[in-house]
Amino acid sequence: MTRTHIPVLAGELIDLAGPRPGETAVDCTFGAGGHARLVADRIGPRGTLVCVDRDPAAEERFEELAREVSCETRFLRMEFAQALELLAEEGVEADLVYLDLGVSSIQVDTWERGFSYSYDAPLDMRMDPGQELDARRIVNEWDERRLAKLFRQYGEERFAERIAREIARRRRSAPLETTQELVDAIQAAIPAAARFAGGHPAKRVFQAIRIAVNDELGALDRALPAAWSVLREGGRLAAISFHSLEDRRVKRFLAARARGCTCPPDFPVCVCGREPEAELLTPRAVAPTPGEVASNPRSASARLRVARKLGGGD
Numbered sequence: 001m002t003r004t005h006i007p008v009l010a011g012e013l014i015d016l017a018g019p020r021p022g023e024t025a026v027d028c029t030f031g032a033g034g035h036a037r038l039v040a041d042r043i044g045p046r047g048t049l050v051c052v053d054r055d056p057a058a059e060e061r062f063e064e065l066a067r068e069v070s071c072e073t074r075f076l077r078m079e080f081a082q083a084l085e086l087l088a089e090e091g092v093e094a095d096l097v098y099l100d101l102g103v104s105s106i107q108v109d110t111w112e113r114g115f116s117y118s119y120d121a122p123l124d125m126r127m128d129p130g131q132e133l134d135a136r137r138i139v140n141e142w143d144e145r146r147l148a149k150l151f152r153q154y155g156e157e158r159f160a161e162r163i164a165r166e167i168a169r170r171r172r173s174a175p176l177e178t179t180q181e182l183v184d185a186i187q188a189a190i191p192a193a194a195r196f197a198g199g200h201p202a203k204r205v206f207q208a209i210r211i212a213v214n215d216e217l218g219a220l221d222r223a224l225p226a227a228w229s230v231l232r233e234g235g236r237l238a239a240i241s242f243h244s245l246e247d248r249r250v251k252r253f254l255a256a257r258a259r260g261c262t263c264p265p266d267f268p269v270c271v272c273g274r275e276p277e278a279e280l281l282t283p284r285a286v287a288p289t290p291g292e293v294a295s296n297p298r299s300a301s302a303r304l305r306v307a308r309k310l311g312g313g314d
Contacts, residue, residue: 007034008299009240012286013098014038016306017238022046023095026087026230028080028223030058033065035100040069047071050092052083054128079128081219084226097227098238101220101246103127103210115210117202120180125206125213135209139182140175144168154217154245155208163189163205182206207243217245224253228277231309236281238306247285247303254278254307281306 007013013035019025019042027036030053040049049071051062059077066073076083080099087094103115114124114135123136142150144164151160166189167176176182186202187195195201211217227237237254241247257278261270285303293300 006296006299007032007038008100008296008302009286009288009292009304010035010038012288012304013238013240013306014042016281016286016304017096017098017236019043019047019096024048024050024093025096025098026050026052026084026092026094026227028052028084028097028099028227029101030062030075031055031100032058033061035098036062037065037069039096039098040065040071040073043071045070048074050074050076050083050087050094052076052078052080054079056129079219081222081226084223084230088226088229092230093232093235094230095232095235096238097230097235098240099220099223099227100240101216102242114179115206117179117183117200117206120178122178123176123182125210127214133213135182135213136175136177138209138212139167140171150212151205151208153208154211155204155206156244157204157208159190159194165189179206211245217249220246220249224250228253228257228309233309233311235309236306237278237309238304240302240304242301242303247305250305251285254280254305258307275310277310278307279310281308 019039021042021044023043024047025039025043027039027049030036030051033051036049036051040047043049049069051073053059054077056077059075062075076086084097112121114121123134123139125135147167148160148164151157151163157163163186166185170176170185176185182205183202186205190201231237239250241250258276258280260274260276261272262274263270263272282305285305288299288302
């Protein structure tokens with residue numbers, strides 16, 4: 001187990017989601033197992049912890065954790081949406097389901113995986129190394145218009161068209177093979193005055209490509225209703241997101257389930273009969289403390305939302 005790994009918003013997750021002895025918990029994004037270890041300690045020997053990750057390296061870390069904790073454990077190496085759908089089919093009822101979204105720090109720091117703009121590595125960015133689509137294919141095979149749309153929608157990059165144009169120009173001579181070649185193209189396309197405003201100039205493009213390679217937003221859209229169906233009454237759903245595209249989806253999903261009557265406001269009495277399915281335990285997203293950000297700068301953009309399932313839901 002990677003002892004130096006620092007799980008983000010760990011104390012807040014434990015406090016708000018409240019794992020208790022004997023409960024069943026599903027860790028949808030096992031990663032380095034930081035959150036899983038804390039949850040395992042609290043559910044104890046009568047509890048069950050199901051861990052999910054599509055990265056084969058995570059399975060090795062899980063085996064070590066499984067030997068060290070007292071609860072019953074299970075590992076599913078697959079995308080979390082698929083895992084939750086499988087658990088629902090099996091009739092599993094969970095007391096806690098939580099997701100720590102985005103790429104793990106271990107994946108970022110494993111330079112050869114190609115997730116980071118800080119290391120020169122092959123263009124890859126696959127969370128599951130066995131899948132066919134990788135960053136190299138997107139950068140070299142998607143047309144300029146499609147690349148610009150990707151950078152704009154998933155990276156919220158204001159120079160999306162300029163960057164896509166520069167990538168298309170360079171790959172006409174030779175394919176872009178490495179992260180540094182991609183960084184060079186991005187830097188060349190962005191005006192000098194804007195290159196280092198708001199962080200590294202490649203940050204948003206790398207995020208967009210990574211999201212597309214791993215279908216992260218599509219997986220989240222499928223996972224949220226699947227997670228809700230797995231929860232028993234009183235169960236908690238928690239999600240830690242790292243950018244607005246993720247957080248917006250979580251917020252809307254939970255808000256829709258916390259909403260009661262949908263009748264027009266001028267109706268004298270409710271005729272829809274809709275009852276809230278969820279209680280929001282975080283009316284606003286919870287951010288890391290200044291102390292956590294100081295000790296772990298990667299936590300700065302993290303946001304946590306938690307809800308409890310009420311009676312009458314799926």
